[in-house]
Every structure is written in C-alpha cells, then in structure tokens.
Amino acid sequence: MRVPSHIGIIPDGNRRWAVNKGLSKENGYESGIDPGLLLFKLCQREGVQEITYYGFTADNTKRPMEQRKAFTKACINAVRILSKEDAELLVVGNTKSPMFPIELLPYTTRKVFGKGGIKVNFLVNYSWKWDIDHLKTSKSRSNNIIQQIESYDVSRVDLIIRWGGRRRLSGFLPVQSIYSDFYVVEEYWPDFKPGHFYDALSWYNDQDITLGG
Amino acid sequence: MRVPSHIGIIPDGNRRWAVNKGLSKENGYESGIDPGLLLFKLCQREGVQEITYYGFTADNTKRPMEQRKAFTKACINAVRILSKEDAELLVVGNTKSPMFPIELLPYTTRKVFGKGGIKVNFLVNYSWKWDIDHLKTSKSRSNNIIQQIESYDVSRVDLIIRWGGRRRLSGFLPVQSIYSDFYVVEEYWPDFKPGHFYDALSWYNDQDITLGG
Numbered sequence: 311m312r313v314p315s316h317i318g319i320i321p322d323g324n325r326r327w328a329v330n331k332g333l334s335k336e337n338g339y340e341s342g343i344d345p346g347l348l349l350f351k352l353c354q355r356e357g358v359q360e361i362t363y364y365g366f367t368a369d370n371t372k373r374p375m376e377q378r379k380a381f382t383k384a385c386i387n388a389v390r391i392l393s394k395e396d397a398e399l400l401v402v403g404n405t406k407s408p409m410f411p412i413e414l415l416p417y418t419t420r421k422v423f424g425k426g427g428i429k430v431n432f433l434v435n436y437s438w439k440w441d442i443d444h445l446k447t448s449k450s451r452s453n454n455i456i457q458q459i460e461s462y463d464v465s466r467v468d469l470i471i472r473w474g475g476r477r478r479l480s481g482f483l484p485v486q487s488i489y490s491d492f493y494v495v496e497e498y499w500p501d502f503k504p505g506h507f508y509d510a511l512s513w514y515n516d517q518d519i520t521l522g523g
Numbered sequence: 524m525r526v527p528s529h530i531g532i533i534p535d536g537n538r539r540w541a542v543n544k545g546l547s548k549e550n551g552y553e554s555g556i557d558p559g560l561l562l563f564k565l566c567q568r569e570g571v572q573e574i575t576y577y578g579f580t581a582d583n584t585k586r587p588m589e590q591r592k593a594f595t596k597a598c599i600n601a602v603r604i605l606s607k608e609d610a611e612l613l614v615v616g617n618t619k620s621p622m623f624p625i626e627l628l629p630y631t632t633r634k635v636f637g638k639g640g641i642k643v644n645f646l647v648n649y650s651w652k653w654d655i656d657h658l659k660t661s662k663s664r665s666n667n668i669i670q671q672i673e674s675y676d677v678s679r680v681d682l683i684i685r686w687g688g689r690r691r692l693s694g695f696l697p698v699q700s701i702y703s704d705f706y707v708v709e710e711y712w713p714d715f716k717p718g719h720f721y722d723a724l725s726w727y728n729d730q731d732i733t734l735g736g
Contacts, residue, residue: 369735438701439668445658455652477705480735484697488651492690492705522582522694 311515314468316360317353318490320482321346323474323498325377330498336380338500345502346388350395352507353428360429362464363388364482368437371409378409385434386413393417396424402461403435410435420463431464438481459485466490468519471510473499489521524728527681529573530566531703533695534559536687536711538590543711549593551713558715559601563608565720566641573642575677576601577695581650584622591622598647599626606630609637615674616648623648633676644677651694672698679703681732684723686712702734 321342328338346363353361365385371378393399401417403410414434441460448458456462461483467490470482475496479487493510497503534555541551559576566574578598584591606612614630616623627647654673661671669675674696680703683695688709692700706723710716 367735372736442655442658442698443668445655446661448659455656476730478703479692479701479705480733481701484701485655488692488694488697490691492692517689522580523585 311511313357313511314514315358316362316465316467316469316486317358318362318364318467318470318482318487319346319349320364320470320472320474320480321499321502322472322476324381324500326474327498327500334376336374336376338498339377339380339384340387341500343384343388343391345499347391347395348504349502349507350392350397350428350430352504354396356511358428360431360465362431362433362467362483362486364480365403365432365434365436367433367481368404368407368409368435368440369481371407371435382409382411385432386411389414389417389432392430393421393423396427398422398426398429400429400431400463401434402431402464403433404437404440404460405435407435433461433483436461436481438484442484456485461486469493469510469514471495471507473497473502473506489519491517491519524724526570526724527727528571529575529678529680529682529699530571531575531577531680531683531695531700532559532562533577533683533685533693534712534715535685535689537594537713539687540711540713547589549587549589551711552590552593552597553600554713556597556601556604558712560604560608561717562715562720563605563610563641563643565717567609569724571641573644573678575644575646575680575696575699577693578616578645578647578649580646580694581617581620581622581648581653582694584620584648595622595624598645599624602627602630602645605643606634606636609640611635611639611642613642613644613676614647615644615677616646617650617653617673618648620648646674646696649674649694651697654696655698669698674699682706682723682727684708684720686710686715686719702732704730704732 324338325335400420444460450457495506537551538548613633657673663670708719
C-alpha cells in the first residue's frame with residue numbers, strides 16, 4: 311500500500327454535531343480533541359511522515375465570541391496533548407493579530423517532543439491571504455514557491471481528508487494543496503472513526519498521482 | 524434555484540477515453556470540443572455569468588509531442604468556435620513561452636463577440652506558479668489579492684466541475700478556487716451529458732456557502 315507522506319486534516323462539522331445533540335454550537339469543539347489524538351496515533355502507526363490539522367482561520371474568528379473562545383481553547387489543548395507524544399510540532403498562523411493565542415507562541419518554530427519522528431502542523435489563526443502575501447516580501451532565493459510563503463516549513467500535501475461532507479478547501483494551504491487528492495467523509499469530525507482514515511488511505515492507494523504531468 | 528455565478532470546468536479524461544476506444548491518446552482531445560460548446564450553451568441558458576475552461580497547463584506541455592499538438596489544436600479550435608457565439612472571451616496563460624499558441628494571442632485581453640454577455644475564460648499554457656508569482660512584482664494597490672495576480676480578470680469561482688473521476692484541483696486557479704465547491708463527475712469529458720451539468724447545479728444548490736466565515 312502506498313501511504314501518503316503528508317495528510318491534511320479538515321476537521322469540520324463540530325457545530326453541526328453539537329446542534330444535532332441539542333447542545334449549543336460552541337460545545338462541539340471539545341469533542342474534536344480526542345479524535346485528533348486518535349488520528350495522530352493511526353498516522354504514526356501507518357508511517358505517515360507529516361500531518362497538518364486545520365485548527366482555525368482568521369475568517370473563523372469573526373464568529374460569535376463563545377465559539378471563538380471554544381475553538382481557540384480546543385486548539386491550545388490539542389497542541390498540549392500532542393506535545394506529550396513523540397512528535398515534531400509546529401503552529402502556523404498570524405501571530406501579529408490579537409486572535410492568536412499567546413499560549414501557542416512557543417510552538418511557532420518547530421519543536422521536537424519525546425523521540426520526535428512525525429511532523430505535526432496546526433494551522434492556528436491561519437489565513438491563506440496572509441500566507442501567500444509573503445511572496446511580496448520574501449527574501450528566499452529558492453525556486454520552490456513553498457520556501458517563499460509564511461507556511462514554508464509545511465511541505466506539499468498528498469491527501470486532504472475533510473469531515474462533515476463539504477467539498478471545498480476553504481483556504482487550506484492553497485500552495486501545498488495544488489496537487490493534493492481530496493477525500494470527503496460525510497460524518498462530522500467529533501464522530502471520527504478509524505474506518506474513515508483507512509477508507510481514505512485505501513482510496514488514495516488507487517489514485518494515479520501525476521503532479522500535473 | 525441558486526445558480527453559481529462562475530463555474531470552473533476541468534475537462535479531464537480525454538486520453539483515458541481514447542485508450543478505451545482503442546485509439547491512441549492524442550485522439551481524445553478533438554472529441555472534447557463539442558462538449559465544450561454544449562456546456563457553454565447550457566450555462567448561457569441557466570444564467571451563469573462566467574465560465575473558465577482548464578485548457579492546458581505548462582506542466583502538460585512536457586507530455587509527448589503528439590499529445591501536446593493535439594490539445595493545443597483543440598484549444599485553438601474551441602476558442603474560435605466560441606468566438607462565433609455571444610460571449611466575452613479571454614485567454615489566460617504564459618504568452619512568453621513558445622508553448623503558447625500564437626493563434627490565441629489576440630484573445631489575451633477580453634474581447635466581446637456577438638452580443639457578449641457571458642464571460643468565458645480559457646486557461647492556455649497556464650501555470651499556477653506563473654499566476655501567483657506575479658504577486659512579487661504587482662503594482663496594484665487593491666486589497667483584493669486577485670487584482671495582483673496574472674489571472675486578475677478571472678473572478679472568484681463558485682463551483683468547479685471536474686470530469687474523469689479525479690478529486691484534485693491540479694493547479695486550477697488556486698486563488699480563485701479558495702472557497703469553491705468541488706463536484707466530480709466519474710465519466711470522461713468526451714462523454715459529457717447535460718445531466719452531469721444539471722446534477723452539479725442541483726448539488727451546488729444544496730451547499731451552504733460561507734466563504735470561510
């Protein structure tokens with residue numbers, strides 16, 4: 311089986327999950343933390359080399375304050391939990407905005423925890439505009455455009471898995487996603503099951519990868 | 524019914540279609556021209572305001588010469604055929620490369636044919652790198668990033684329809700596709716049927732459009 315080197319995770323549907331349970335929307339995010347840890351462990355077991363979680367975007371911070379607080383807290387907790395694993399963590403997002411949680415500032419350069427190994431990136435207060443606007447001022451002489459954007463330490467994504475049924479990228483790493491295969495799970499993220507991940511890997515294994523050729 | 528203003532078309536599967544018919548790969552492209560005209564007429568009828576066809580990319584030109592000649596010829600013919608309709612045509616691509624067909628140079632600024640109305644864009648010798656690299660030198664003072672890239676006269680895409688079963692963007696307008704909904708038709712492009720288009724519109728009508736909010 312051909313395992314993708316880098317998997318992007320769009321953990322959508324937390325609010326719809328909460329509403330379906332009779333909860334208010336902001337109560338959906340906490341239930342997304344355990345799935346994130348479980349998915350991390352499955353990736354580790356299968357030999358995936360890098361994972362990027364779509365935490366929250368600058369657009370998302372325009373939502374009601376209760377929601378903003380809840381998803382920010384969930385991201386902080388997710389990073390803290392994964393820092394107890396063997397992983398190389400990086401948080402990528404606009405730290406110059408007050409919406410960036412100061413608790414995550416220490417993670418904005420990649421840090422090795424435990425024995426390291428798998429790279430795990432969290433997009434936190436991320437914005438696709440902010441990311442590619444860096445092209446205007448980059449001093450990199452690399453011919454690789456990834457080296458010239460804010461998310462330069464995040465590699466090309468092979469497979470993107472989105473939960474919650476929507477078939478769109480919603481600003482997720484536009485440069486690294488150029489050639490990504492895109493797999494959609496209908497269930498909401500808090501209802502994550504290992505089968506979703508293995509179905510996505512199995513589907514990816516059947517794709518003919520051409521990188522635009 | 525909520526009709527998308529701008530539809531992106533990825534007409535993939537021409538080569539697989541040809542091989543399935545016992546033809547050589549380069550013979551698949553000519554059979555993609557009639558579907559393009561039919562789809563244009565359906566968009567016109569339904570009130571779509573803009574269509575972008577993914578013609579060929581700079582990556583694609585690395586394929587064997589017979590294929591390159593065949594898809595280039597098909598693009599030239601498609602533009603000529605649509606110039607006999609009521610449409611406002613634009614060809615977007617890197618004209619500084621010898622792979623750009625000189626026959627299409629007159630179309631690289633938008634031109635009105637017949638009564639005009641619907642905008643039709645063709646990406647020809649297009650490259651996502653070339654497109655966004657323009658950010659480095661753009662003199663535009665607009666806050667809208669689309670104004671600062673090579674494809675500045677192509678608006679945000681609401682719905683992308685890809686034929687041929689692959690679930691990836693393959694470098695199609697990364698900036699304009701940030702929030703696009705993505706619909707995949709399993710059939711190959713030369714087997715286009717109006718039902719594919721209407722199924723896509725019906726699916727799009729059920730999507731909750733948030734533009735990242």
